[in-house]
Amino acid sequence: MKTLLLSMKDVKEALSIKEVISAVEEGYIAYNAGKVQQPDIVSMEIPEYNGETDIKSCYNKLNESISVKIASLFSNNGKDSDLPTMIGTVLLFDGKTGAPLCIMDGSLITGIRTGAAGAISSKLLARKDSKTVAVFGGGGQARMQIYALCQVMDIQEVRVYSEYQKELAKYKGDGEENTRAKVVLCDTPEEAMKDADIAISTTPSKKYFVDKSLVKPGMHIVAVGADMAGKNEWDPEIFRDAKVVNDSIPQCVSLGETRNAIVSGIITEADIYAEIGQLLAGEKPLRERDDEITIFDTTGMGIQDNVTAARVYEIAKEKGLGEYFEFI
């Protein structure tokens, strides 16, 4: 049988943010409908090379496919070699036979499916008249969040704060070109939060930098950066009176920004309003008041990789991208 191979270039050509947003929505709904098996994340640390390799796997009963994403972060890359620091490979298997359907570069999958997650949450929870967005962090994920958000809302101004000025410069050119929103580079978190309707955080910070006093009534917060115990971007006090939505409650409680609010004793797990799949399935009301503060905490799920890879595979076949190889 033939297995389709897709390079980073092929994946880039097949991926459109719009398609991924619709795929991730389907994935969240499948997860909450009990149609998804998502084993624990496997993690190997390779401290001698400043590296880490994680494996996220998933069986999705709805599209009858099994996905395995092997994602590595080797921080020395780019110095000794010209390899990127993040390298990923995604394999897609037929859930009816176990046959390898497609092996694709996975470098772009994580970024775009995480961007899609943030955009989906804003579509559901942000005020419809949101125009201004604050973004923390100036890396690839920060930009991806904005590209995705601009697909679903009419954003006029993007206010970016990053500790790293070099990243920021890149953001301005790239960001304005891709989103048609005005990009304002800010010197402080306070400046970034000025007039913001939506705020998105994408940093690896271990100490929060957004104080509760900066969060206005009616704001929607997308907390992306915290994906392991010890990471923290937001004052946990913000969670006290907010409507808190998670991608996966068990994951966010142990790894996400939600964890910090629980560990601080500000909320308990019972105070979490919903998983996002429940909102997409219409099981609970969305935003109920204009002055409500809503928070979406996302730690990332194997089902997002699954549905994104499955969509890439379908589109690549339609467009005739990639090459085939017969493993068996």
Add this chain to the structure above:
Amino acid sequence: MKTLLLSMKDVKEALSIKEVISAVEEGYIAYNAGKVQQPDIVSMEIPEYNGETDIKSCYNKLNESISVKIASLFSNNGKDSDLPTMIGTVLLFDGKTGAPLCIMDGSLITGIRTGAAGAISSKLLARKDSKTVAVFGGGGQARMQIYALCQVMDIQEVRVYSEYQKELAKYKGDGEENTRAKVVLCDTPEEAMKDADIAISTTPSKKYFVDKSLVKPGMHIVAVGADMAGKNEWDPEIFRDAKVVNDSIPQCVSLGETRNAIVSGIITEADIYAEIGQLLAGEKPLRERDDEITIFDTTGMGIQDNVTAARVYEIAKEKGLGEYFEFI
């Protein structure tokens, strides 16, 4: 960068049992020297298609590579399609950068590295004058055990018992051709055990079929079949006075034939003599008397896949096998 792709045919051409035996020995030694990270096995069950997909991963500090094996067993295959029931893919990554070095068909890897494990144990623990081997099960793994054993010992007669007569017929032609030993097809376990110096079990049995009365002093037993709780091929009483060696004590205690002897109260974990890597490293004496009964219980480890795949990759490069694809 270029990733090497190897089909089942390429892997078959690159693999030699001799090479795999030496690789697996190195792997066992690395494991016992604390040079190996071996995360828990990931398992997804797909009952609607009578399928299961397992992921075994490993970082080996000695060869500085990360391996991920995705192995599926879909029992309906071969009926609705001409796909094999067992399908596997093995990925090998550079442990210094996370770069994907090689993706190979994994269908043959599990069989040959398991065969190598049994042969290594016989080389270490069986009587040097062993001539006759009893084999339970007539499938691919039964044959692989014999091929590997015949590389390390001068076996004259192979006595096979299987519930499935069809498998047996295949064994006779194939087995004699590949091993130059006389193959005797037996109607009962008792007949197979007659005059046997070594006995190897490779069945999925859930109820033991070899009684203690059939095990003579001086015999070496290789217990391959039991790899999950509930599987059982040997009368647990055999463990009472035997020298018990495991591939991995934690795995064998929870998943292997050793588990049955412990659960029955016949031995405790403290009675296990050693892990095989300790014997290879010369940390403990091997067989000490001609009338000693020795047992090697193997449940299969990620490190065996790692070293086997790494050896296949090296040989394939030398021989110019496979094709290259640039994922990144």
